[in-house]
Amino acid sequence: MTTPAIPEGVKRCPTRQFTLWLAVVGAVLLWGVYAMFLIWYKGLNQTGMNDAYGFALWIWADLAVIALGGGAFFTGFLTYIIGKKELKSIINYAVIIGFICYSSALLILALDIGQPLRGWFIFWHANVHSMLTEVAFCLSCYFAVLTIEFIPLVLENPKLDRIPFLHHLSHNLHEVMAVFAATGVFLSFFHQGSLGGVAGVLYGRPFAFREGLLIWPWTFFLFTWSAAAVGPCFTMLITWLTEKITQKKLVRPEAFQLLAKISGWMLLTYMIAKIADTWYWAAVTAPSKGFSLMDFYSNNPVYGIWILIAELVICGIVPALILITRKGRENKKLLVTAAILAVLGVCINRWVMVLQVMAAPLLPFHDWYMYMPTWQEVATTILPVAYGAILISLAHRYLPVFPHEKELNPGQ
């Protein structure tokens, strides 16, 4: 079906089917919006958090979506700075996914503060020593960069493109996109790193605390590295999912292959660094504070040593090995499995660096703290997923997201 708003030469589902899909996802979105309203109106007593568990599901969701949104800055870096032309097939989608992830992170942050109307204090009364201040500044600036990167694509909608001013604006923005890609890489290095630093600098929390370089704990670099490694995996995964749902080929196979290869090597080197970091922490840092490794993985109902094995081996080393081998990459099932495992791995890492940190007892007469999110927290965490699905659906339908779609689907 084609209408003037749909890019020329591509086929889209009937309007009725599309509307029905939007209604279903929209219902989930409304459920999240209702929970969001409750939280803003009644306060954080609507959550399952408490004084021992001040950081919980939302902070994890924030860290996770920002890591997964890392595909935008790293793919942009590879496309515009390194000059990997093959990735032009997927860069638009990477930017949209990044935009969704970062706007979701900002929305969750707006929920996760006790005084939402004072959120701007982080900029106005900025404490330059706080990792959170750096996160707020870089994250907001990078979101602005992502918006600028997204605008030319929006302007390429057939209806908007007919307006001469918008047509030329879009063209000129494309010309200078390398500048924004470079700015995005710079900002991402710092905000991804600062997010790692948020937990790493907590020297009162031996489970999170890491030694480091100058003012940066090792986690600063590990977070940036892991986001660059796993972000592209998430982009590939969403692209694969979109291909399955739309039953179309959207991205050239060589783009997938190159991204998977780079992602694999990034993941492998990250895992080497992560294992070295874990070993040093377990052998030197934690014992200096009076803790042995197993103190953090026993005597509680959830946080067993399995979590470390799952993160480092099953969701780290295994996907890295699949992605660096040609056979692994060329087998679509293996490739998707590896991408899923890598995404799960980074989510486990972010979970551990937030929730296990809060759960682990510090004083010998304290016990493990367990936490259960309320439905309001769950609904508002699912809210960005519904929002992302709607934005992706609209973008896929009305914007030329995939430059090679026509060529890859000649029969349609």
Added chain:
Amino acid sequence: MTQQPQHTKTKRYGMVIDLDKCTGCGACMVACYAENNVPFRQDESDKMRSLNWIRVMKVDNGKPFPDTQVCYIPMPCMQCDGQHMEGHSPCVSVCPAVATDYDQTTGIVSQIYTRCFGCRYCMAACPYHARKFNWWDPKWPADMEKYLNPDVSARMRGVVEKCSFCYHRYQKARDKAYVEGREELHEDEYQTACAQACPTNAIAFGDLHNPEHAVYSLSRSKTAFRLLERLNTNPKVYYLSSKSWVRRKADNYLEGENPEQIREKARKAAATH
């Protein structure tokens, strides 16, 4: 032009709590509630969301009757000096909006309630769980509002609060001394509400730098220790106990480690700064 008072030396206000004297009566908590306008809920059974600036922990030696021994540990904010004794306390450096700060002239860690926007990073950073979040709007029964302390602001929903060593009392005492042309405060001029309320005199409060204050010598006694000393937070709240199992409960140790030796090492390291 008005001449400003000059500080002759830096003060380091701290507390020494003798656990052998503490009976766990909770008078310190009640006094703190009243003095600092700490709100409470109709149902206080959920202690994880209770507001209190000082709480009393009950610990035992883990042995069965008749060898069981119990100790009560009152825990206010530890007013940490930080890793290098420069005010880099766990909470201060992480606060993104400078809502919490370290006063170099007194060593007291402050909290500006109208600056705090409730990110709770300071709570995550504090190993003592000394910081409390206002999960609800504060409410007092109508008549009780008449008893609120006019020197202490009530805190609103969505911000973090904590023990300030009754800083408003310090301000009052300092103003009085200034009017009288003095620069130094006597020990009894500035005391916290919990120290004054303690029926067994288990809590001593004063300037840890001033040899004339009781806390000076008490904090240097052989049985003095601090909680989680190995984390290098350098708290200004000291505890006294003659019981080795109580001292061992104050920190984490690996099997075979000697707590006394490690504590002595930490004390020497802190003293060199």
